[in-house]
Amino acid sequence: MYSNKVLDLGTPAPRSTSTVTVHIDGKPIDVPAGTSVMRAAMEAGVKIPKLCATDSLDAFGSCRLCLVEVDGRKGTPASCTTPCEPGMKVKTQSEQLRKLRRGVMELYISDHPLDCLTCPANGNCELQDMAGAVGLREVRYGYEGENHLVGQKDTSNPYFTFDATKCIVCSRCVRACDEIQGTFALTVQGRGFDSKITAGPTDFLSSECVSCGACVQACPTATLMEKSIADAGQPDRAVTTTCAYCGVGCSFRAELQGNEVVRMVPDKDGKANHGHSCVKGRFAWGYATHPDRVKAPMIRDRISDPWREVSWEEAFAFAANKVKGIQQRYGAGAVGGITSSRCTNEETYLVQKLVRGGFGNNNVDTCARVCHSPTGYGLKSTLGESAGTQDFDSVEHTDCIIVIGANPTDGHPVFGSRMKQRLREGCGLIVIDPRRIDLVKTPHVRADHHLQLRPGTNVAVMNSLAHVIVTEGLEAKGYIAERCEQDAYDKWKAFISDQKNSPETLEEHTGVPAAEIRAAARLFAKAPNGAIYYGLGVTEHAQGSTGVMTIANLAMLTGNIGRPGVGVNPLRGQNNVQGSCDMGSFPHELPGYRHVGDPSVRALFEAEWGVKIQPEPGLRIPNMFDAAIDGSFKALYVQGEDIAQSDPDTQHVQKALESLECLIVQDIFLNETAKYAHVIFPGSSFLEKDGTFTNAERRISMVRKVMPPLAGLADWEVTVRFAEALGFPMHYRHPREIMAEIARLTPTFTGVSYEKLDRLGSIQWPCNDAAPDGTPYMHEKEFVRGKGRFFLTEFLPTPERTSKRFPLLLTTGRILSQYNVGAQTRRTGNKIWHDADVLDIHPVDAEARGIRHGDHVSLQSRKGDTTLRAVVSDRMQPGVVYTTFHHPESGANVVTTDNSDWATNCPEYKVTAVQVTRVAVDKSDWQRRFDEFAQQQEQLAERAQEVKK
Amino acid sequence: MNLPKLVTMANQIASFFATDPDRQAGVASTANHIQKFWEPRMRKELLAGFDAGKCEGLHELVVAAVQQHRAQLEPIAVG
Known part of the structure; x- marks a missing residue:
């Protein structure tokens, strides 16, 4: 849970702009319409006891601890689920309320282990605090009856434990997993007294849990508890800082004992992450003090x-x-x-x-x-500034999202969760990716269109989307006339309208059915607010910069730049x-x-x-x-x-x-x-x-x-x-x-x-005299370059071609638990999820080569070869294989080529013609040379230590 | 520098700008891009290769760019 020193207002802030006045214990307070009585009271400085409520989750109303009395109403409603109404008079303390709350707490405590002094949450436990707040002095029911006090602690996750004996079934963990993270890994199994929280049939590690930490954060007891806190004890100070992993840039409270970090907690006030985190930022910080650190020049x-x-x-x-x-x-x-x-x-x-x-x-x-060098070039050329146009909050106003060449739930997980929240509210989704990434189908989210293109054909797909919009008259004519260079647009319109850019013509390159492209184009063009999110699957191509320009073209064509909910959004790989x-x-x-x-x-x-x-x-x-x-x-x-x-x-x-x-x-x-x-x-x-x-x-x-x-x-x-x-x-x-x-x-x-x-x-940024507090979204009234400029973006197939010798296309990427070259994450508990890079291959391609799941396979390209284990997966399309580059000995980049983007020299990591064959050996010649060299260098480093001694 | 690689890179640039129906604009854009983004020794190598007739397969827009915008492509003499 958050440190109990961090104020928790109980329920989230509503989005309303109108206000209502209520009286809490006689004190008038103005709050936005839709504010809960609990939040209004907390804002007025009046604390109401609570257990199932927390301001990061929607009100649930199950613990019955936050009861209040409202003038003119019968009963004692839960303050978390009761919205403020004009003139409402609320009483938070009375003898009746005290009795009710003590009664509720008595029941909770009668089924809770009384090991507070040795409990890792001691000093930072909401249950303990609430027992104090309601003045609980006795438990009349005794502790001998039927209870949940005996059970195995689940220690399978490397970073936190689940101790069901301490659980009060408030469902905060389940709701955090659903509402914030969007993984839906947890559930309440059973009913009534038999209710228990479960992550699946076995344990947390083998469940769908992605270890984002939201459940641990939400837990008001020691049921879900960081192992680092169990080992070290509660922190004595906290410093707000910024995560050093991906480009989401989450704000964290580094909680410390002296100079030793004991926990990283996502900052509720962080404007990029709003209190959420992923497995890397939240837990994978142990590398900072790993014994491998170089400590002397x-x-x-x-x-x-x-x-x-x-x-x-x-x-x-x-x-x-x-x-x-x-x-x-x-x-x-x-x-x-x-x-x-x-x-x-x-x-x-x-x-x-x-x-x-x-x-x-x-x-x-x-x-x-x-x-992302093509992002700099492409966006500067078209819009006038080498940067994304929006803030992350913008997604809350989006009606249709295009995700192209990005895998937000793995690469930018905290924003991926934000995006899923919006998608669950009904926002349209078009995924353009050679692989079936999680967003295509994940709990309560299903892409309207998955344009499963062949690697290297982004420009063709984007051009064909634009072709449909222009030829069907769906473009934002007024916006273009007002905001864009007319000559360049006229030239581009003639180019894009040509039949060579139609989805039907380009289908032979893209592999995407023309009808699917047409439907997706209409969906995006007709959405009031359309936003495009993209990643390295766009930039790391021979036509990377052209790909970025197609994105800017499409956004301008549909009038989707210059306000919340729209825009061109490059998802940056690294923190800075x-x-x-x-x-x-x-x-x-x-x-x-x-x-x-x-x-x-x-x-x-x-x-x-x-x-x-x-x-x-x-x-x-x-x-x-x-x-x-x-x-x-x-x-x-x-x-x-x-x-x-x-x-x-x-x-x-x-x-x-x-x-x-x-x-x-x-x-x-x-x-x-x-x-x-x-x-x-x-x-x-x-x-x-x-x-x-x-x-x-x-x-x-x-x-x-x-x-x-x-x-x-x-x-x-x-x-x-x-x-x-x-x-x-x-x-x-x-x-x-x-x-x-x-x-x-x-x-x-x-x-x-x-x-x-x-x-x-x-x-x-920009943060200057014109925008002293910064700029959440850019190009509001005009583009930085003045008028937006459409660029001609002819599809030119990559020179990297398949052949009889290299019939498959390799594309590379990264996964949730590891980060880029893995130097940090390989030195943390995250290794448990990915201790070696593997090769994903479609069942059809695997069968044709006699490859079974787990076999050693040789991955060969015109540049080199390496050996990996195969994972047979229908995430891939036939003809395409995939690997990651998190482990140096895997040698993924031994295989990739020196092809690069025409404008920036950004390498074409995403398209390499390869062959895959089953092999009996576990290492290629390169890997053996790598081992030898690595060993030699390790010995040379060790000798430095010996000389020092 | 590797001349064949420089030729490939120059050709890629030209292929992008060759889609401009205004050929002269395409030639100028090709020259401009090479001048703005290539370090002097790369340009020097390309020009030397061009002069020596070693730039096999050079895109016609690059040929025109070198011929028409030679001064722009020459490295600036550092004072």
């Missing part, structure tokens, strides 16, 4: 040498000398850096500043290169992808998406930084690899990114890394990239530093230090000290000073400050 001359632990000073001097020496020998452009989408805005800003100012070139890039892009991490752009070729922009930064900035774009990550192999790129500073595991065509990446004379890795673990490094700067986790993250809705949220950096320096301090060693001093005493500099130099951030962030909780 290390250096070596060659990657075959043992590591040597050194002081920070020696490490900085060593790295700076290497970089300067390389620049003297090979030129200023022979070095570069990569910023991290897992680090803070301030830290990414500093790395790009160091590259541009300290290295003297623009060879800086970020991991958004391999995920949006922020790292905003902060000038791309080689062609300074902070605020301004091209380095613009002398007036360069002048601003040159004046602030005291250096000249080069006017030419720098190398992008794939270009850095090519240049390294070619011999013109020799040193790389990588902050918080594991390119050796995450980037495509692993063997090409390995060759590039081996070609470097100096690789500097700043990370919390010795990751795959670190095995090729010459310098290790220990990184700091999100718990060890101050700063900000910016989520997928442009929301800037505070990251607050809750414990000291394990290696002594926060990441921003490391970059500052490294820059100093390079002769490019930076003078910051705290990240707030870095943000102040960002605000001075970036028009969309001029109103942002730590003081304002503390005051408002979070801010969505």
Whole structure:
């Protein structure tokens, strides 16, 4: 449950804008119409005892503890289910009410173990609090009768226990699972006295439960209890911070004992998550103190040498000398850096500043290169700003949702749950995905249309949707005339109306029945508010940027940009992808998406930084690899990114890394990239530093230090000290000073400050004089670029083709319990759900190859091969296989190619022609070489420890 | 840099802009995109390959872009 120090108003706030006045114990209070008597009382500072009510769930009215008296009404209604009415006079305390409440509590306690002193909820138990609040002094019924006091505790879940003996069957857990998470994994089994909460026939671990923690949060007793609290005891302080996993950017209360985190609890006031969480943010934070953490800087001359632990000073001097020496020998452009989408805005800003100012070139890039760089390009071209248009709350006003190339329930689970809430209210849903993702059919949600396209045909499907809308006259004519460039639209209209873009013509490419496309197009075009949500299934294609443009085109065509409930919504993969892009991490752009070729922009930064900035774009990550192999790129500073595991065509990446004379890795673990490094700067986790993250809705949220950096320096301090060693001093005493500099130099951030962030909780940029409190949705009256521009988006099939040798298409993605390269989640209890990557294959393809569930299979492409275990699944369509890249030894990216998006070089992870064959061995040659190299590097790292001893 | 890869990348850019019925606009957009997003050594390599007749299979829009917008594609001399 929440800490009992957090005020719980009992029932959710209604959405009404009109108010009513009621009198609670003689005290008048104005509340929105529809407010419950309980909430009104709580808001007036009058506490009403309660057990089954909590303000995150709809009122239920089962515990009968919150009874009140209302003038002119018979009986004692439950205050949680009684709405306020004008002039209502409510009495919350009377002798009759006290008797009734004590009677109710007496019954509860007569069937509850009296082990409060040894109970993990001791000090933070609502049942205990309510017993005190109602003045319970005796239990007249005794404890000998029939009861539920004997039972096995379910400890199967790695993070929490279920102890039915402590359950009061208030149903808060069941309702949390239903209403908030939308998984419907829990139920009340039996009736009356036999009622009990169950997660299924066996236990929590084998149930449908996704471990989001909502039930644990909702439980008023110790029935559902975090194991970390059972082990450590109740926290003594809490710090509000922001999750470091996906781009939803949930706000959390880090609850601590001293400097030790004992629990992460989603923040009810968090504007991105409104008190909800997923298994990663809520529970998978143990990696921060995992024994594998790198705690001292290390250096070596060659990657075959043992590591040597050194002081920070020696490490900085060593790295700076290497970089300067390389620049003297090979030129200023022979070095570069990569910023991290897992680090803070301030830290990414500093790395790009160091590259541009300290290295003297623009060879800086970020991991958004391999995920959402097409979003930046596509949305800037069409709408004028490289960002999503809405806030997450917008979905509450949507009438029809398109989800394309995204799997929100796995990749962005907290927003996925929000989306499901709206879908359960009747919102239309069109899923465009080669796989049958959960949203297609999940409890009480069923997609109106699942356009199960062939990988690589997004543009064809989107064009055909637009074709139907235009040729059937369903476009928003007035909106287009007012808001969009007429010439560009006319040109586009002629293009899209052509028969070549009809669903019938494109069906041979997409594999989607034309009638299904037509029906989906009509549904979306006719919805009052239509919104499009997309992910890497759109961007990671040879036509990734074109795909983003088709989305912007469709949104403009239907008049769906500029108000709540609509919009173009890129779901960002990592916590700070949006922020790292905003902060000038791309080689062609300074902070605020301004091209380095613009002398007036360069002048601003040159004046602030005291250096000249080069006017030419720098190398992008794939270009850095090519240049390294070619011999013109020799040193790389990588902050918080594991390119050796995450980037495509692993063997090409390995060759590039081996070609470097100096690789500097700043990370919390010795990751795959670190095995090729010459310098290790220990990184700091999100718990060890101050700063900000910016989520997928442009929301800037505070990251607050809750414990000291394990290696002594926060990441921003490391970059500052490294820059100093390079002769490019930076003078910051705290990240707030870095943000102040960002605000001075970036028009969309001029109103942002730590003081304002503390005051408002979070801010969505643009935040400036025109929008001092931020901008929940963009392009309200006009587009940032003025008029919206339609782009011609011809479908051009990817060069990656199937053949007799490679007849299947591989597409890759991620799952709920693991996060990207898995460096964090593999070092937590989440391993229990996914301890190895597997290959999903359709039964038809499996049968044709004699493959059974669990067999070892070889996955081969034109680039390489690896071996995985097969999972036979009809989630796939015939001809398409799927895997994840969470475990380095799986080698998913040994197979992927160097094909990339035409505009941005974002790799085409989503389409690789492959063959799958059943094999007797469990490892490919590459995997054996990987094991050997990994073992060698581990030994070299261990020798550093031995030298230290 | 790997010249065949640069040719492929340039051709991809040209293929996008080739859909513009205004060919000259497509040529200019191709040149502009390469200039705005390619690091100088990539452009230098492409131009050198073009001059040496080594850019086999170069899209006709890239050919036109190099011919008509050569100055724009040349790396800026760093002072």
